[in-house]
Amino acid sequence: MLLKRIKYRLLMLYRSFYLKFGLRKFLLQNRYGERILVFHGIDAIGETRYNSRFFSKKYFEKFIKYITTHYNVISLDDYYQKKFKQKTLNIALTFDDGYLNNYKYAVPILEKYKVPACFYITTIHKKAPYLWPDFLDLVSFYSNKSDFIFEQNLYKKNKNEFRRKDNVSIKKAAKKLAYDKLELIYPIFDSEWKNLLPENYEDYWKLMSIEQIKKIADNPLFTIGSHGETHANLTSIPLKHAKKEILSSKRYLEIICKQPVEEFAFPFGYYTNELADYCIKIGYKKILLIDYNTTDDKKNGTFQNRFVMNPYISMDLQIVCLLKNSYF
Numbered sequence: 255m256l257l258k259r260i261k262y263r264l265l266m267l268y269r270s271f272y273l274k275f276g277l278r279k280f281l282l283q284n285r286y287g288e289r290i291l292v293f294h295g296i297d298a299i300g301e302t303r304y305n306s307r308f309f310s311k312k313y314f315e316k317f318i319k320y321i322t323t324h325y326n327v328i329s330l331d332d333y334y335q336k337k338f339k340q341k342t343l344n345i346a347l348t349f350d351d352g353y354l355n356n357y358k359y360a361v362p363i364l365e366k367y368k369v370p371a372c373f374y375i376t377t378i379h380k381k382a383p384y385l386w387p388d389f390l391d392l393v394s395f396y397s398n399k400s401d402f403i404f405e406q407n408l409y410k411k412n413k414n415e416f417r418r419k420d421n422v423s424i425k426k427a428a429k430k431l432a433y434d435k436l437e438l439i440y441p442i443f444d445s446e447w448k449n450l451l452p453e454n455y456e457d458y459w460k461l462m463s464i465e466q467i468k469k470i471a472d473n474p475l476f477t478i479g480s481h482g483e484t485h486a487n488l489t490s491i492p493l494k495h496a497k498k499e500i501l502s503s504k505r506y507l508e509i510i511c512k513q514p515v516e517e518f519a520f521p522f523g524y525y526t527n528e529l530a531d532y533c534i535k536i537g538y539k540k541i542l543l544i545d546y547n548t549t550d551d552k553k554n555g556t557f558q559n560r561f562v563m564n565p566y567i568s569m570d571l572q573i574v575c576l577l578k579n580s581y582f
């Protein structure tokens with residue numbers, strides 16, 4: 255009897271949630287429109303302990319299946335040409351950073367469902383196998399150091415962050431620096447950081463090889479774009495360095511892919527109009543952001559803002575937020 259009652263309650267709970275979700279989706283129909291989604295990493299289990307950017311391959315496939323069944327998933331080219339369907343959500347997919355796990359887990363699923371996508375590569379992979387923001391995430395969580403000095407500042411460990419006296423974290427401070435300064439953080443953790451890596455670290459931070467980038471570029475479903483050279487915040491490093499990153503990453507990827515690279519996604523989504531103008535001047539035709547700086551930028555057809563996927567919420571809630579075009 256008790257079991258029956260529990261079962262009944264669970265059924266009601268399930269139904270009320272299902273109805274709520276169905277109803278919410280119904281009420282959000284008028285929010286249909288266009289979204290470009292940003293993914294970072296896809297891994298075997300959806301590990302979010304080290305950062306907030308990973309989805310499991312199981313979730314990813316379920317999500318792709320759902321959006322291809324219920325909505326209109328299109329290429330970024332079609333998106334820019336406004337080849338939208340009415341009364342549905344028009345979705346284009348993008349992947350930032352250039353992780354090996356994109357090639358290993360996302361590409362086979364995208365191929366299976368014939369879903370187009372664009373991959374924005376950080377070309378530092380020729381020099382460093384990992385990105386510095388991932389390195390800092392790792393050491394912030396797992397280093398046994400209690401403090402260290404970097405750029406004449408003392409950083410002390412406080413919970414899962416190294417912070418300066420003025421409370422600024424190393425991750426925040428690093429966002430202001432160009433790579434020639436940033437790379438000096440690596441030797442500070444030299445004696446311990448490789449031991450801190452989890453066994454399956456390649457699934458998380460390792461960047462794609464030249465061969466893997468080329469294979470993606472050769473597939474007509476996919477395009478390769480640039481995400482800069484070092485993942486530095488291009489708006490806070492000297493203009494000359496920022497321009498060099500924008501140009502050299504394009505040239506480098508064009509040599510690998512043997513085709514024009516015409517898409518640029520600003521690292522962290524941070525941009526200035528001066529840098530965006532430079533992108534256009536040297537031949538980028540699509541500029542991908544996270545949020546527009548101004549409403550004027552919204553009217554500029556070259557710029558597109560994007561919706562960053564959130565691995566901490568259920569798929570139902572993710573769809574609701576996607577329809578709302580907001581997490582609030």
Ligand SMILES: [Zn+2]
Nearest residue numbers: 350351521522
């Ligand atoms: Zn990025």
